[in-house]
Amino acid sequence: MNIPTDRKYTRSHEWVRLEADGTISVGITDHAQELLGDLVFIELPEPGRELAAEQEAAVVESVKAAADVYAPLAGSVVENNAVLVDSPELVNQDAYSAWLFRMRPAAAADLDGLLDAAAYQEIVAAA
């Protein structure tokens, strides 16, 4: 199972990476994309949108099913990865490069409450 150690994870299968400028990038894990299969549509949050932790932020829809992507912590959206709207398959090809949106966390310390790679691995293994 491909779970990079340079970032954090959620129980709902998002990955979260802290960037040098203090924002976080959010995507879905390789495990999540594999469960969904070929993605065909992605809806992204607009920059400026304020999100609460665990609030629905984006939608990834595959041939098989639609899934919500949740804000991993509270904050505001600063950017979305618009290239995915026309090329959702990039998430299937490399889920850990294909970030969906970037947020500025309301409180940077909230990041500590997320799962590390080992803890996320356990969740996937137990599923």
Add this chain to the structure above:
Amino acid sequence: MQKTVLNEEHRRRGARMVDFAGWDMPLHYGSQIEEHHAVRRDAGIFDVSHMCAVDVRGDDARAFLRRLLANNVDRLQLPGKALYSTMLNEAGGVIDDLIVYHLAEHDFRVVINAATAANDLRWMAARRDEWGLAATIDARREGPGALAMIAVQGPRARQKVWQALPASEPACGGLQPFFAVGVGEHLIARTGYTGEDGYEITLPAEQAVGLWNRLADAGAQPCGLGARDTLRLEAGMNLYGQDMDERVSPLDAGLAWTVDLAAPRDFVGKAALLAKPQQHRFLGLLLGERGVLRAHQQVDSAHGPGEVTSGSFSPTLQRSIALARLPLAATVGDSVQVHVRDRLLAARVVKPCFVRNGSILV
């Protein structure tokens, strides 16, 4: 979980496996969309050995099927001819849909769905006994004499079969659509579930891995149930359990063309269908916006509510399509709205055949 004889082969090729009606089957081998395109543009192979081939033989085999099925087996006069039919209960609901092949005068092969096979076989045996007819009903999925089935579909599917089975070309090269021919121990039928040309090959189970690998070596793309579903949906072909079931009349599932009410013969469900004519129209939907239509979504039309029975993303059209049960007054060209998650999305009513032989029809 039941396994087909090709199970290990699917795993060796990296298939993502899924439980389909108690069968451990390949969903895809990496990308179901690429598999879909391979069938539209070249050729794909499908393991459909979970479906059940049933031999119906004996002096009364034809009389039995004439009374059992909603389509009329008297349309089968030439050897090898195939017929699509539903099998109904007394209330006119669909127990299963199937293909029946006419192999010889007292020898028919019926291919039924995996999920319904056990129930179908009980029903068939009970009707035969009730009617006191001389016909044997022999399911060929397990045990000695077990058969496997491989569908080879796509514009270049037939060439791949001739390449993999050189002896077959003289026998099946001239085979017309909806006919089958025996080639040694193989039954090769020019039928399918994708809207493309191709063959469905039934053969002794122990020979299936060899043929599968020869077809793959000839360039046919192994395809899973995911691509099988989007291909049949684009072709406007019904899926049992989704587009119709025991509570649905074939007349309300777009299958009136398969029901022969004109001939004087009686068949199970005929009285119910005559007493309760068509209540709904079964049509296609083409979504005008981003999003994916899925089964059970509600449809709002000017003529009243309807329901999506099958929906997905169409890789050929690059938008979502669906089959839907709509009010009787609904017609091709209508604009409707579909409840997709928390939104209402606009869709157009179209004929329920979106793609045929690689061409978009809507």
